[in-house]
Amino acid sequence: MSASKTIKMLSRLLCTALLFGPAVAFANEGYDLNLQPGVTEVSQMQFDLHMLVLWICTIAGIGVFAVMIYSIIAHRKSKGAVAAQFHESTTVEVIWTVIPFAILVAIAVPATKGLLLLESNDKADVNIKVTGIQWKWEYDYIDEDGVKFISQLPQAQEEARKLGSGTDVTTVKNYLLEVDNPATSDDTTDGYIVVPEKKRIRLLITAKDVLHAWWVPALGVKRDAIPGYINESWFYAEYREGEDNIYRGQCAELCGKDHGFMPVVVKVVKQADYDAWIAKQKSAASASAAADTQTFTMDELMKRGEQVYNSSCAACHQPNGEGITGAFPAIKGGKISTGDMAGHINIVVNGKPGTAMAAYGDQLSKADIAAVITFERNAFGNDKGDMVQPSDIK
Amino acid sequence: MSDHHPTGIKRWLFTTNHKDIGTLYLWFSFTMLLVGGAMAMVIRAELYEPGMQLVEPNFFNMMTTMHGLIMVFGAIMPAMVGFANWQVPMMIGAPDMALPRMNNWSFWILPFAALMLVMPMFMGGDFMQGQGPAFGWTFYEPLSGQYNKLAFFIFAVHLLGFSSIMGSINIIATIFNMRAPGMTLMKMPLFVWTWLITAFLLIAVMPVLAGAVTMMLTDKYFGTSFFDAAGGGDPVLFQHVFWFFGHPEVYIMILPAFGIVSQIIPTFARKPLFGYASMVYATAAIAFLSFIVWAHHMFTVGMPVAGELYFMYATVMIAVPTAVKVFNWTATMWKGSMTFETPMLWAIGFVFMFTIGGFTGLMLGVAPTDFQYHDTYFVVAHFHYVLVTGALYGIIAGVYYWLPKWTGNMYSEGLGKLHFWLSTISVNVLFFPQHFVGLEGMPRRIPDYNPMFADWNAISSLGGFVFGASQILFLVIIIMTIRGGKKATDQVWEGAEGLEWTIPSPAPYHTFETAPEVK
Amino acid sequence: MSDSKYYLPEPSHWPLVGSIGLFVTTFGFAFALLNYNAPVEEGGGTIGNLMVMYIGMAIIAFMMFGWFGTVIRESEAGKYNAQVDTSFRMGMMWFIFSEVMFFAAFFGALFYIRQLSIPWLAGEGNNAMTNELLWPSFDGGWASDGKAMVSPNPEAYPTPKAVVGAWGIPLVNTILLIASSFTCTFAHHALKKDARSKMITWMIVTLALGFIFLGFQIYEYSHAINDLGLTLSSGTYGSTFYMLTGFHGAHVTIGAIMLTIMTLRMIKGHFTPKNHFAFEAAAWYWHFVDVVWVGLFIFVYVL
């Protein structure tokens, strides 16, 4: 940040800090200081309510601070002020108890309405099961057979965000707010949740391992993802001509090491485009199901396995397979990954409850699991020489 | 009155004297402030620019976690207990605390608890990957359950709780049983009142926290399923139990600060505290309400809507008694004859900035909008306004106010004022922009962020470095005052009233061995 | 009760010894639990060596003897005036209050699990989809509805063969413990009338009732574990059952130890009709433990 810009920002900050009031004025001028109104009824309700309470607080603040400042200026000893000795008055005490109470009631009315809207439970048109997993999201369009995919930070950003990556992240487009589907890493918009416009979308939010929270500010949705429970939320968006209709958000509940790297991207499209997208997803799903019945060569498995490893496993076990002592075991020379094959398949398919090691059986295709196990057993100098085929995975 | 006291290290290890123990608490707290503050500096340095520059993500999470825990349990709470130890007996005319040996125990558990808390950071693997607790100061299950050295953390919390409970029992027994004749409850200085109520809160909620961590322990190591849906439990149950403790906890940190400020403002306005009785009732009302609002930290967990409505209404109600307090302070200053020595500056800073933090608290309490604010830097801004410019400002104000009584020397007024202005300007540069990035959508507890948040984060970090450096000045001022300076009079402040100002400065080792008469 | 001044003790090393004891105990336990992280083949997954913890406990026991010994000597020497006595009373009262809140956390967990989380997992409230998508075979219910206590995931948290009924041993235990509260009070009355042999007799009866209670409790546990297959990991029923009754049992044990010491002191001739706070504190504690049991009996066994 340049020095002159710093000074400009600092002086703006000073103005706002000194006078809460202008903050509101600034806020309305799109200085990026304020909540954004968003694109749904709920997010606009939240924005209006936010502005209402902000104004009430600002006015109350100006009132209280004005009296204090006046008193500080006028009633100082150096000006010869002599202390009065009054120290109670039931009347004023009652008044200044009742007034805040009345203000609160005035806030509570729209707040109640807003909350009932936010939690309303009408019939939905599209149901999407959203599962938070350390550190990615899985989306399952439960009305559409087989439309289910993982969405996570793209590989390129994974590299850029590493400590000492040497990348100037200000040049990375949508840094930390972009997603990709690791199964088809060719097309970077593949991890987007695509939804049709003017439809009530119901989100069924849950988690596999720890708490996460699914949050897209512009849609006004933030909801915790809790393992073992399903939380519902919803939104309804319109397609906006001339805009990209892409809304970005992040995981909003501390979920471990890479909590900061778990973005969410939603794309609102016209119904026809949605139908086309669903069709494409379905054919991709059947292609991957076909792979599950195939038999691969060692080279194919290793190549595929490396890709899966880097996108799904390296976050914990590290790209070099050495893990992180004390938290994530090494794959390189690891007990299980150089041990008995059945044990290796078991831990990958079923995970280990109570640890960060998730059950990959329902996250990855059989082909991918077979490939990644083969990769682990032969990479990093493990050189076991054995091979797993999709048919070996139960 | 004899001023004879034991010397050497044994004086501090074995002491049963409330003033020694108060001193121990205060120094412990200051040390922890520096440790926790240094961690905050790591946080602010990493967040200075987008991109990862200094630490690994897990190390960052560990810094956040340990910073929160150390500040809450190591810096703020022990400082308040330190004040209670020094001041409560002197303010009510008691010869010492009611249970002096237990008082020593309450203190000496603390360093061991702190050791237990920080030890895992240095155990096992690569230090830079963050081996310590990294699950937030709220240690939500099941994330905390993944941590392989969880038992150390759990027992640290048990020890902290044990210490707090014993300390609180002592304070309550002292206040109820040791008052000088004539010191009726409604004549007690407000600081004593706020501590009485705080101690009650502590005894009520620390055991619940102990229960929560005990359930974590058995869930992780002994097969229970309190927080695991697979056995019929619920991770959200943990949050309910935690916040049943956690919300009163935030008032535990602020009520004694209210008390300190209520002592200081009348002194420098030279006018009795306005609405003493309503102050007492308001404190009690805040304490009562604090038990029934906990789930406002959990609006997004998917509670039934009736629950959300109830917790919203109850939460915003707290603004009423708090408003009474703010108005009473204002009315105390009104038509006073004010001077602005350092303690008064900090107290006024407290009233202004705590109120700002209170307003954002009110905004958070409005459930539909909390869905947007929750877990963003808006929350971080809120609680630093109430905690740093609230609780910590109260503590600093109290230190300047009573330091002459404790040491017998006046601090340097010029340096004190410099400390105030440096801190107050920088603390706003530090925390005010966090409102903006929060509203823009920056989540909390993240080590890296999209460049759109970059400008305000850089400003915030700069403010943070200056604020941190100003606290070094505080340390220097305190040491200078202990070592010398203008001698303080007994009354110290022209407008000061109360028993503690009737005894010599520095306060002798034993005071009020024969109870004073209070009219 | 001679001194008119409030007794202020000299510096003491016992608190520091106590702190060290607490630290060594908890450190030792935590250190042993680290063993859970080790691979199973290397003996992991279980509690490791507890030696350090035992040393810590010994230090705590040493501290208690030393500290309480000092207190008893001071008390018998008449150093405590009525005001000191009041401080002790308040200390004990508020300590018991903190214990009440400790149990409240577990009772709260029990209510939450029964009233909210189990019904939710079974699809009640706004959780229809929780049941449908995640736990389709779970239909909820609690022991007292006559249900077998099936967990949502019985593989991870196996189902016990049956749950513990209320009207056998637990009912007997309720009667025993209530009776012991009465006998304890009789001992107190005898003490106030200076009827010392009567007092000691009632104390022994109280202790006997307490130990029989504990014996039954141990018997019931072994029955539950061995015959019913009910363990801590039998889902939330097992969790709440053992946590509540277990912590209660631990408190009965502590109470019984306190009463034993009081009885021994009585035999040694301690306490006077006016001055016997230590005994009263132990008695309060005993009543508290009794009240908790009644809560347990109702909420854990009957309802």
Ligand code: HEA
């Ligand atoms: C000293 C500590 C302290 C104090 C005093 C408060 C005070 C309040 N807090 Fe705060 N709070 C915290 C510490 C504190 N808080 C912390 C640490 C967290 C985060 C925890 C975590 O997640 O890590 C938190 C988080 C937090 C949340 C959760 C946010 C989220 O995670 O989504 C909420 C929500 O309701 C909240 C509300 C309030 C309210 C309503 C008050 C009220 O008491 C404020 C009342 C005061 C005023 C309102 C100002 C004075 C009044 C007037 C001048 C009169 C005029 C008033 C009217 C307009 C009616 N707080």
Ligand code: HEA
């Ligand atoms: C209780 C009191 C308390 C206090 C006093 C503070 C003081 C400070 N806090 Fe915070 N903070 C919390 C309680 C507190 N905090 C809590 C509860 C959390 C939530 C944790 C969680 O999410 O789990 C939190 C989280 C938190 C975050 C969010 C982290 C995240 O979400 O990832 C940040 C970020 O800026 C922050 C910053 C600061 C700063 C800059 C200070 C400064 O005021 C500190 C100033 C003091 C010093 C700096 C010490 C003195 C100086 C030195 C030791 C010398 C070194 C100095 C230099 C190098 C200049 N704190």
Ligand code: CUA
């Ligand atoms: Cu997922 Cu944070």
Ligand SMILES: [Cu+2]
């Ligand atoms: Cu709260």
